[in-house]
Amino acid sequence: MSAPSTPLVLGIETSCDETAVGIVRGGQLLANVISSSMELHRRFGGVVPEVAARAHLEAIPSVIDQAVAEAGVSLDDIDAVAVTSGPGLAGALMVGVGAAKGLAQSLSVPLYAVNHLVGHVSVELLTSEGRDLELPTIALLVSGGHTSLLLVRDIVDDVVVLGDTIDDAAGEAFDKVARLLGLPYPGGPEIDRVARAGNPKAYSFPRGLTHPKDQEKHRFNFSFSGLKTAVARWWEQHGDSDDEQLIADVAASFQDAVVDVLVTKALDACNEHGVKRLVLGGGVAANGRLREVAEARCADAGVDLRVPPLSLCTDNGAMIAALGAELISRGRHASDIGVSADPTLAASIAQAGLPPKRHVSDEDLGEWINQRDAEEPSDQAEFVEQVDQAITGMQPTITPPSRRVNKARRTWLPTIASSLGVLGLALSPAFGVGLIPSILATIFGQVGLRQHPAKRGRLIVALVLGYLGIAVSTVIASVLVTPFIRALLVAWGILLP
Ligand code: KG4
Numbered sequence: 001m002s003a004p005s006t007p008l009v010l011g012i013e014t015s016c017d018e019t020a021v022g023i024v025r026g027g028q029l030l031a032n033v034i035s036s037s038m039e040l041h042r043r044f045g046g047v048v049p050e051v052a053a054r055a056h057l058e059a060i061p062s063v064i065d066q067a068v069a070e071a072g073v074s075l076d077d078i079d080a081v082a083v084t085s086g087p088g089l090a091g092a093l094m095v096g097v098g099a100a101k102g103l104a105q106s107l108s109v110p111l112y113a114v115n116h117l118v119g120h121v122s123v124e125l126l127t128s129e130g131r132d133l134e135l136p137t138i139a140l141l142v143s144g145g146h147t148s149l150l151l152v153r154d155i156v157d158d159v160v161v162l163g164d165t166i167d168d169a170a171g172e173a174f175d176k177v178a179r180l181l182g183l184p185y186p187g188g189p190e191i192d193r194v195a196r197a198g199n200p201k202a203y204s205f206p207r208g209l210t211h212p213k214d215q216e217k218h219r220f221n222f223s224f225s226g227l228k229t230a231v232a233r234w235w236e237q238h239g240d241s242d243d244e245q246l247i248a249d250v251a252a253s254f255q256d257a258v259v260d261v262l263v264t265k266a267l268d269a270c271n272e273h274g275v276k277r278l279v280l281g282g283g284v285a286a287n288g289r290l291r292e293v294a295e296a297r298c299a300d301a302g303v304d305l306r307v308p309p310l311s312l313c314t315d316n317g318a319m320i321a322a323l324g325a326e327l328i329s330r331g332r333h334a335s336d337i338g339v340s341a342d343p344t345l346a347a348s349i350a351q352a353g354l355p356p357k358r359h360v361s362d363e364d365l366g367e368w369i370n371q372r373d374a375e376e377p378s379d380q381a382e383f384v385e386q387v388d389q390a391i392t393g394m395q396p397t398i399t400p401p402s403r404r405v406n407k408a409r410r411t412w413l414p415t416i417a418s419s420l421g422v423l424g425l426a427l428s429p430a431f432g433v434g435l436i437p438s439i440l441a442t443i444f445g446q447v448g449l450r451q452h453p454a455k456r457g458r459l460i461v462a463l464v465l466g467y468l469g470i471a472v473s474t475v476i477a478s479v480l481v482t483p484f485i486r487a488l489l490v491a492w493g494i495l496l497p
């Protein structure tokens with residue numbers, strides 16, 4: 001890529017139940033399209049990973065189209081693709097990573113696989129939202145999947161995880177307690193709503209990991225499982241699902257306990273690290289009481305509180321694109337195309353799939369130059385320039401010169417690649433047997449792109465279908481194999497039934 005100074009970056013986010021695509025140009029937000037599969041999970045009372053993965057697969061092509069239309073650009077204008085590679089739900093992440101790989105390869109642009117949690121903080125890089133990321137900052141990220149306290153001194157190179165939840169995430173606690181009180185999923189907004197009519201001091205529920213004995217080991221960690229159990233026990237003895245005031249009081253008291261712990265620990269972190277800024281992120285940051293208490297207590301402590309607008313608080317592709325754009329503006333190397341989803345990616349790693357630093361010996365260079373001389377003598381100057389750039393550090397690794405393209409050869413490649421893509425995706429729900437045609441589709445698609453640039457459209461379809469087929473087949477196969485392995489382990493007495 002020619003590394004434009006304000007690159008147009010498309011970001012894909014599929015770590016949980018939102019299929020989201022954002023497009024940014026540098027720090028300017030151009031599009032932020034989010035499609036949520038929450039309705040599908042409602043009857044289960046929580047996100048079902050396989051249902052989420054399937055929903056991403058169905059939604060992603062149209063979400064990409066909508067984002068491109070909203071940004072007023074064409075896919076060919078995209079300079080780089082960024083994608084969440086973790087942390088998150090394995091199957092859901094795989095669909096996003098698969099789609100991003102297909103898109104990046106078909107557009108011949110670099111791929112940046114990035115960290116979801118760092119992405120939440122990167123929202124602050126979107127200067128068009130009227131903000132600027134000022135560092136250092138403490139970041140409190142609270143959603144259905146995570147509750148993390150980060151110290152961010154540098155968005156790419158210096159993110160320290162101060163604490164995490166040791167059991168339920170804050171949003172998960174909201175969802176579970178709401179269910180207990182007979183409120184629908186997702187419970188956070190429901191509790192937020194009914195608690196407005198309740199008394200937050202009506203009942204005193206436990207504040208997890210705030211006891212003096214927890215200060216040494218769990219100063220910045222969170223625990224909401226004890227609180228959830230305490231509310232459940234209380235409700236079992238005194239609950240009345242017809243008493244709206246009682247529900248409002250319990251909801252408000254529970255919410256107060258969560259908010260108190262979140263804000264107290266975040267401000268303790270600011271204090272301990274001498275940081276005067278706090279960024280909130282994640283779905284729970286939409287909570288009215290959390291915003292109110294955080295604003296009041298931050299003002300008292302002289303801490304500058306940043307809460308992104310709702311569409312950028314919950315999971316979104318714009319934050320992923322923003323982080324990708326930041327990596328590009330710092331001249332970072334693209335992620336390896338073989339990068340995979342990493343459900344437990346640590347927040348200290350902003351970018352995944354970085355190729356190992358390769359030492360290029362004079363011998364290697366000589367060999368490549370000889371190879372190049374033998375194959376394409378006319379392009380010698382271009383190759384020398386490539387080597388030159390590599391040596392001066394502008395391009396950290398060198399790829400051997402590509403082979404001369406014989407355009408007349410393998411004219412069947414685009415047709416075969418796209419047919420395999422369709423076949424692979426169609427077969428993937430059936431016990432994952434679509435894996436082989438899908439892999440072949442991506443291989444033929446890549447070879448085809450090099451040999452038949454004129455058939456780009458069909459090959460793009462083949463690559464995207466191929467990668468999606470790989471993702472779905474792997475998810476489905478793992479879902480089918482897990483109970484079988486479990487049964488074997490139980491039969492062998494390794495696992496309790
Ligand atoms: O960030 P998000 O949209 O998705 C992930 O979980 O990654 O967060 C969803 C979570 C759910 O648990 C939902 O109940 C919670 O955020 N939530 C809220 C509110 N709005 C959403 N929790 C408390 N108050 C809210 N207003």
Ligand code: ZN
Nearest residue numbers: 143282314315
């Ligand atoms: Zn999130």
